[in-house]
Amino acid sequence: MAEPVLAACDLARQFGGLKAVDGVSLELFAGEIHAVIGPNGAGKTTLINLLSGDLAPTAGSIRFAGHEIAGAAPERIARLGIGRSYQRINVFAGFSAFENCRLAAQARLAHGLGLFRQARDVHALNEAAAAALERVRFERRERIAETLSHGEQRQLEIAMTLATAPKALLLDEPLAGMGAEESERMTALIAELGRDHAVLLVEHDMDAVFRIAHTLTVMVDGKVLESGAPAVIRASAAVQEAYLGSDETAP
Amino acid sequence: MSDGLAFFLIQVLNGVQEGLLLFLVASGLTLVFGIMGIINLAHGSFYMLGAYLVYALASFTGDLWTAILIGVPVAIVLGLALETLLIRPLYGRDHLYQVLLTYGLILVLEEIRSLLFGDDVHGVAVPAFLDFSIPLKDALTYPAYRLFLSALCLAIAGAMWWLIRYTRLGMAIRAGSTNREMVQSLGIDIAWVYRAVFALGVALAALAGMIAAPAASVFPGMGNDVLIVSFVVVVIGGIGSIKGAFLGALLVGLADTFGQIYVPQLSGMTIYVLMAAVLLWRPAGLFGRAGVG
Amino acid sequence: MRATRERAVLLAAFALLALFPLLAGTFYLQLFAKIMIMAIFAMSLDLLVGYTGLVSFGHAAFFGIGAYALFVLSPQYAAASLYLSLPVAIGAAAVTAAVIGLLVLRTSGVSFIMVTLAFAQMLFYYVIGSKTLGGSDGGYVYVKPSTTLFGWTPVSLDHPAGFYYLVLAALAATYLVLRFVTRSLFGHALLGIRSNESRMRALGFATTGYKLAAFVIAGAIAGLAGYLDAAQFGFVSPDLFGWRLSGEVLMMVILGGMGTLYGSVLGAFALVLLQDGLTDVTRHWLLPLGLFIILAVLLLPRGLGGLLRRAEKAHG
Numbered sequence: 001m002a003e004p005v006l007a008a009c010d011l012a013r014q015f016g017g018l019k020a021v022d023g024v025s026l027e028l029f030a031g032e033i034h035a036v037i038g039p040n041g042a043g044k045t046t047l048i049n050l051l052s053g054d055l056a057p058t059a060g061s062i063r064f065a066g067h068e069i070a071g072a073a074p075e076r077i078a079r080l081g082i083g084r085s086y087q088r089i090n091v092f093a094g095f096s097a098f099e100n101c102r103l104a105a106q107a108r109l110a111h112g113l114g115l116f117r118q119a120r121d122v123h124a125l126n127e128a129a130a131a132a133l134e135r136v137r138f139e140r141r142e143r144i145a146e147t148l149s150h151g152e153q154r155q156l157e158i159a160m161t162l163a164t165a166p167k168a169l170l171l172d173e174p175l176a177g178m179g180a181e182e183s184e185r186m187t188a189l190i191a192e193l194g195r196d197h198a199v200l201l202v203e204h205d206m207d208a209v210f211r212i213a214h215t216l217t218v219m220v221d222g223k224v225l226e227s228g229a230p231a232v233i234r235a236s237a238a239v240q241e242a243y244l245g246s247d248e249t250a251p
Numbered sequence: 252m253s254d255g256l257a258f259f260l261i262q263v264l265n266g267v268q269e270g271l272l273l274f275l276v277a278s279g280l281t282l283v284f285g286i287m288g289i290i291n292l293a294h295g296s297f298y299m300l301g302a303y304l305v306y307a308l309a310s311f312t313g314d315l316w317t318a319i320l321i322g323v324p325v326a327i328v329l330g331l332a333l334e335t336l337l338i339r340p341l342y343g344r345d346h347l348y349q350v351l352l353t354y355g356l357i358l359v360l361e362e363i364r365s366l367l368f369g370d371d372v373h374g375v376a377v378p379a380f381l382d383f384s385i386p387l388k389d390a391l392t393y394p395a396y397r398l399f400l401s402a403l404c405l406a407i408a409g410a411m412w413w414l415i416r417y418t419r420l421g422m423a424i425r426a427g428s429t430n431r432e433m434v435q436s437l438g439i440d441i442a443w444v445y446r447a448v449f450a451l452g453v454a455l456a457a458l459a460g461m462i463a464a465p466a467a468s469v470f471p472g473m474g475n476d477v478l479i480v481s482f483v484v485v486v487i488g489g490i491g492s493i494k495g496a497f498l499g500a501l502l503v504g505l506a507d508t509f510g511q512i513y514v515p516q517l518s519g520m521t522i523y524v525l526m527a528a529v530l531l532w533r534p535a536g537l538f539g540r541a542g543v544g
Numbered sequence: 545m546r547a548t549r550e551r552a553v554l555l556a557a558f559a560l561l562a563l564f565p566l567l568a569g570t571f572y573l574q575l576f577a578k579i580m581i582m583a584i585f586a587m588s589l590d591l592l593v594g595y596t597g598l599v600s601f602g603h604a605a606f607f608g609i610g611a612y613a614l615f616v617l618s619p620q621y622a623a624a625s626l627y628l629s630l631p632v633a634i635g636a637a638a639v640t641a642a643v644i645g646l647l648v649l650r651t652s653g654v655s656f657i658m659v660t661l662a663f664a665q666m667l668f669y670y671v672i673g674s675k676t677l678g679g680s681d682g683g684y685v686y687v688k689p690s691t692t693l694f695g696w697t698p699v700s701l702d703h704p705a706g707f708y709y710l711v712l713a714a715l716a717a718t719y720l721v722l723r724f725v726t727r728s729l730f731g732h733a734l735l736g737i738r739s740n741e742s743r744m745r746a747l748g749f750a751t752t753g754y755k756l757a758a759f760v761i762a763g764a765i766a767g768l769a770g771y772l773d774a775a776q777f778g779f780v781s782p783d784l785f786g787w788r789l790s791g792e793v794l795m796m797v798i799l800g801g802m803g804t805l806y807g808s809v810l811g812a813f814a815l816v817l818l819q820d821g822l823t824d825v826t827r828h829w830l831l832p833l834g835l836f837i838i839l840a841v842l843l844l845p846r847g848l849g850g851l852l853r854r855a856e857k858a859h860g
């Protein structure tokens with residue numbers, strides 16, 4: 001069995017008296033899509049925030065690429081090779097889609113402050129940005145980000161993350177608010193990305209999750225209820241009761 | 252008591268009084284920041300206007316209290332008018348436009364004061380029944396008016412605490428400082444809350460200027476001086492926190508007073524050194540939350 | 545092409561400014577020199593406000609440092625060497641900016657505005673309390689700096705035209721440097737920080753380092769402006785650290801149009817000329833100025849530079 005790319009062990013995060021994440025352990029492997037599902041308030045977004053460095057855990061450890069990253073600053077974690085996309089669109093609104101991706105690529109490719117290199121001259125950046133946009137099949141490169149449709153903005157989110165050439169992808173509800181056709185395309189894209197990245201996917205869309213995920217972890221009230229292959233999870237009575245049966249329709 | 256102790260006590264009383272007065276001004280500032288997200292550079296101008304207003308009214312009516320009684324409603328009306336005309340267009344806009352507009356407002360208010368009341372330095376008479384000194388030791392005495400001032404500020408602070416704890420407006424203020432959208436969803440008219448908060452801030456600053464007038468002189472630059480020190484208080488205490496403003500104001504008042512006496516080489520810089528220390532230790536302030544502001 | 549037209553306009557403007565001394569008398573030479581000094585000051589603040597999104601209300605601190613550096617380095621009745629005193633002034637401003645920057649960049653938003661103001665005020669009080677620096681009375685720079693190097697004097701700064709050309713050179717150099725910086729990868733990162741700092745961090749940028757670098761560069765250029773101001777007027781006072789000056793330069797940047805560099809130059813011209821015109825009319829000229837600012841904020845969301853851009857779009 002290969003080594004996990006990202007391993008969280010007994011991760012916990014408390015807000016005052018509330019245990020948003022309580023003793024969560026999970027592993028992410030290369031070439032695998034690991035979906036995290038659960039009802040609202042289960043702590044899924046908090047979990048992603050802990051892994052990306054936006055929040056520091058109150059207990060537990062996170063190992064990535066041989067480093068202990070629990071509580072590390074977001075920029076350090078990003079540089080080590082973890083990229084994340086956001087539940088609420090979080091792009092550079094006034095810039096074009098291309099410029100968004102170029103900035104993302106700059107984070108990885110530029111050394112130092114880049115005071116002495118004129119932006120338009122750096123071909124590597126332009127190529128990386130173009131490649132990222134192509135990977136997500138985004139065509140209207142010159143459009144300003146805030147004028148894009150919701151689905152296009154979600155595509156841009158993914159493209160930006162890809163432009164940083166991450167080893168692990170943390171995707172926070174990438175399908176939220178998408179129509180049926182857009183969802184199809186995005187799901188196919190994520191499945192494709194799963195082949196050469198380690199992907200953690202937080203999602204509510206059960207159709208998509210059961211189709212493309214290799215492993216599922218079900219979270220309820222900050223804890224892991226159950227974790228395993230999709231078929232196992234689908235058959236589990238506990239999961240049915242806690243989540244699948246109650247507010248989402250099981251596939 | 253010994254000479255040294257009496258002297259020390261006088262400094263403590265001075266520092267506390269300065270701090271309590273500062274609290275009146277800074278609390279309005281921090282409320283407007285925290286609840287409305289507005290930075291108002293003209294806040295100090297209300298302090299100055301209060302002082303000049305009371306000077307003008309007192310020479311007219313001959314009595315400080317009547318002047319204050321007339322002055323406070325005037326300040327409230329001014330606050331409501333300004334909020335409607337100038338502050339409301341600033342909601343949600345970038346801070347720097349708020350900075351620019353309220354900077355323009357400082358200039359306008361200063362010139363209005365200059366036209367109405369002139370540019371001279373004035374004194375305001377201490378009310379007769381408070382115009383005595385309490386003896387401490389030998390020749391050392393303490394002015395009764397200053398003690399009264401501290402007591403009055405404490406009373407107002409108490410009234411504010413009661414307002415925030417036990418009234419609907421207070422509840423809206425507490426909720427609004429953490430979550431503006433939630434306040435609206437609670438069915439409270441946010442526009443009314445904002446108007447009330449702003450008017451309250453203006454009234455507090457003006458009132459502070461009014462009651463401070465007999466203890467210090469009334470001069471053109473007094474508003475801007477107090478504004479900058481209030482900023483220091485809010486940074487130290489934490490944005491949006493009344494508790495922080497109270498503690499911060501006392502710290503600043505005491506630091507300033509003791510600094511002048513014991514470290515005169517650093518004249519006037521003590522409070523900024525204090526602020527720098529807080530920034531190094533706790534950037535969000537003593538009671539502030541990271542991410543607010 | 546827009547880029548070539550922009551370049552043509554800038555070259556034309558520079559040419560006009562360069563030819564100006566042939567037509568203008570001493571009064572206007574001095575007025576324009578003053579405007580250009582403020583333009584340098586404003587452009588430096590634009591790097592912070594317009595490009596990085598850092599609203600500093602204490603930028604005068606570095607202007608004051610530059611000015612007082614010349615005062616300190618000028619012998620009583622002799623000229624300081626331009627080649628020695630100017631780098632020292634810029635260096636002193638840069639170092640001060642680094643120290644203050646490390647402290648103020650621990651905050652953001654409204655707090656940042658307040659602490660930048662507070663630190664400038666701290667320097668104000670320090671200078672007032674310092675006898676060696678002249679205290680509240682200020683100090684005089686009796687002789688303008690000398691450009692003599694190895695026995696050769698290229699230009700006499702006592703000559704209004706000579707000083708004017710020095711300032712024009714400084715303005716051109718500042719503009720070119722800032723243009724280079726803002727078009728570099730660093731400059732693009734600053735724009736990203738202004739747009740969405742948390743996303744920049746999430747992408748892997750160490751944003752504090754970028755902000756600090758911008759703060760230091762802006763402070764150094766402000767020091768240059770302050771030095772030139774002291775050289776022009778021959779007088780320094782604590783007011784050079786004051787919040788009024790910080791407010792004035794911020795006004796120039798915002799009203800002129802942020803994030804364009806030339807907008808700040810326009811703002812400087814507009815505001816100094818406005819001030820000059822109004823002072824002739826009434827003692828209470830701050831009142832119409834204040835009203836003008838208030839109205840500008842309420843009615844012109846994008847500043848004068850924005851008006852220009854809109855006019856440009858209208859004419860195709």
